[in-house]
Amino acid sequence: MSEVVTRFAPSPTGALHIGGARTALFNWLYARGRGGKFLLRIEDTDRARSDPANTQAILDGLTWLGLDWDGPPVSQFARMDRHAEVARAMLAAGAAYKCFATQEEIETFREQARAEKASTLYRSPWRDVPSDQHPDAPFVIRVKAPRDGQTTLHDTVQGDVTLSNDQLDDMVLLRSDGTPVYMLAVVVDDHDMGVTHVIRGDDHLTNAFRQNLIYLAMDWSAPILAHIPLIFGPDGKKLSKRHGATAAADYQAMGYPAAGMRNYLTRLGWSHGDDEFFSDAQARAWFDLDGIGKSPARFDVKKLENLCGQHIAAADNAALLHEIVAFLAATGATALTPEQEAGLLRAMDSLKERSKTIPELLEKAHFVLTSRPIVQDDRAAALLTDDARILLSELTPQLQTVSWDRDTIETTLTTFCNARAIKFGQMAGPLRAALAGRTVCPSVFDMMLVIGQTETIARLTDASA
RNA sequence: GGCCCGUUCGUCUAUCGGUUAGGACGUCAGGUUUUCAACCUGAAAAGAGGGGUUCGACUCCCCUACGGGCUGCCA
Numbered sequence: 001m002s003e004v005v006t007r008f009a010p011s012p013t014g015a016l017h018i019g020g021a022r023t024a025l026f027n028w029l030y031a032r033g034r035g036g037k038f039l040l041r042i043e044d045t046d047r048a049r050s051d052p053a054n055t056q057a058i059l060d061g062l063t064w065l066g067l068d069w070d071g072p073p074v075s076q077f078a079r080m081d082r083h084a085e086v087a088r089a090m091l092a093a094g095a096a097y098k099c100f101a102t103q104e105e106i107e108t109f110r111e112q113a114r115a116e117k118a119s120t121l122y123r124s125p126w127r128d129v130p131s132d133q134h135p136d137a138p139f140v141i142r143v144k145a146p147r148d149g150q151t152t153l154h155d156t157v158q159g160d161v162t163l164s165n166d167q168l169d170d171m172v173l174l175r176s177d178g179t180p181v182y183m184l185a186v187v188v189d190d191h192d193m194g195v196t197h198v199i200r201g202d203d204h205l206t207n208a209f210r211q212n213l214i215y216l217a218m219d220w221s222a223p224i225l226a227h228i229p230l231i232f233g234p235d236g237k238k239l240s241k242r243h244g245a246t247a248a249a250d251y252q253a254m255g256y257p258a259a260g261m262r263n264y265l266t267r268l269g270w271s272h273g274d275d276e277f278f279s280d281a282q283a284r285a286w287f288d289l290d291g292i293g294k295s296p297a298r299f300d301v302k303k304l305e306n307l308c309g310q311h312i313a314a315a316d317n318a319a320l321l322h323e324i325v326a327f328l329a330a331t332g333a334t335a336l337t338p339e340q341e342a343g344l345l346r347a348m349d350s351l352k353e354r355s356k357t358i359p360e361l362l363e364k365a366h367f368v369l370t371s372r373p374i375v376q377d378d379r380a381a382a383l384l385t386d387d388a389r390i391l392l393s394e395l396t397p398q399l400q401t402v403s404w405d406r407d408t409i410e411t412t413l414t415t416f417c418n419a420r421a422i423k424f425g426q427m428a429g430p431l432r433a434a435l436a437g438r439t440v441c442p443s444v445f446d447m448m449l450v451i452g453q454t455e456t457i458a459r460l461t462d463a464s465a
Numbered sequence: 466g467g468c469c470c471g472u473u474c475g476u477c478u479a480u481c482g483g484u485u486a487g488g489a490c491g492u493c494a495g496g497u498u499u500u501c502a503a504c505c506u507g508a509a510a511a512g513a514g515g516g517g518u519u520c521g522a523c524u525c526c527c528c529u530a531c532g533g534g535c536u537g538c539c540a
Binding site for chain 2 (some may be wrong): 118119161166171204277293294
């Protein structure tokens with residue numbers, strides 16, 4: 001079995017869409033799980049709609065998701081001459097022909113066809129006109145598609161798909177200005193790049209029949225096809241702007257960890273038994289084309305969040321810190337000081353168990369990112385009543401002399417509460433306010449251990465005043 | 466209009482002719498609890514509709530409905 005080569009071929013007309021990200025992920029997973037190559041090609045032949053800034057945004061999105069590609073991204077536009085060369089070869093072989101029909105003529109035909117509710121498939125009158133009768137006028141090159149019989153294509157996801165050949169039109173290969181059309185460019189590029197598996201959105205399923213004509217004409221072996229269903233919004237409609245966040249970058253900005261995003265996107269429309277939460281290594285080992293479903297899946301943020309929470313909890317502390325730093329940089333927030341990073345690392349165990357996103361984790365990390373004097377937010381301030389301050393002032397001396405380990409601290413606090421016949425819950429609120437200045441934070445024991453005895457005493461003393 | 470593809474709990478899905486149709490997210494109820502989160506126990510929740518084939522259909526076939534795609538000198 002030869003090496004697996006997959007590709008992701010976005011057109012730079014916008015940011016990396018969540019659907020595109022998943023298509024890229026499937027290609028990446030399939031190749032990486034088999035020691036193959038994952039290539040990138042930018043389909044920038046439509047000059048008016050292509051923007052290099054979008055190309056960069058797509059690359060950034062893939063990088064964030066951890067999808068690395070082999071070799072430099074290929075610019076489709078740059079390969080224009082090669083595409084034209086193939087069109088001419090097809091012309092020479094009689095598999096294509098020059099069509100001198102003007103766009104106005106074709107449009108007139110289509111309007112009439114629509115009015116009569118007839119087929120809008122254009123049948124060029126130039127298909128069989130000998131070249132000595134050609135006018136000296138602009139022309140396009142069209143493929144000479146079969147009109148009889150039928151074609152069956154095998155798709156790994158969709159199964160055998162059969163199309164009657166009379167549904168095929170003589171699509172344009174080369175425009176009248178000599179530039180290639182997408183349909184030609186993909187086939188030539190996929191062939192030249194050695195792509196063995198084309199995994200793409202099922203909006204291309206019928207296009208596959210048109211593209212197949214070129215493989216046939218050039219006598220190239222066609223790649224294995226896998227047309228995956230698109231992702232829909234929560235309402236079952238095609239994902240669009242009105243669904244809110246649709247770009248991968250939007251999710252990055254909201255602080256979803258890349259690992260959780262990968263897991264969620266992989267599981268969306270693909271399954272491996274009952275496995276829901278899995279690592280990248282498992283995904284690479286398990287991913288296969290036959291686990292892909294045939295119907296479109298809806299995007300569910302709740303499940304995304306759940307998986308993200310699990311991935312944060314399972315993450316390696318140093319790696320998580322690294323991701324947080326990258327998140328801060330990507331969102332333009334002020335960078336952490338070395339002291340803050342160190343503090344975050346010490347607090348990580350207590351933070352990652354209770355956060356679904358990076359901002360959520362950061363919010364809970366406030367106690368270690370801030371420094372004295374601790375400023376209470378409104379909710380925390382409300383907990384620091386006069387009675388609470390008195391309790392804190394009574395407790396503080398008792399903590400001053402104990403050894404600083406979890407059991408001792410816990411015993412000290414329990415004893416203290418018992419002696420005053422109050423519940424620990426009544427003490428926890430004021431302690432959180434004093435230590436973190438927030439009501440949302442890790443357990444008071446975790447915070448005390450992380451910031452240490454001296455700092456704890458200092459913060460409690462501040463709050464007692 | 467023509468052609469192609471799809472349809473299992475609210476959502477993601479398992480099942481590949483015989484199961485009390487399983488799991489996960491979410492929801493609800495209860496428990497635990499130190500806020501948030503988590504955790505424990507339990508519950509409600511599905512084969513689009515109609516015909517076939519078969520001893521037996523979620524599973525195979527047909528029709529309908531609904532959803533999506535293609536039908537460009539866009540990609």
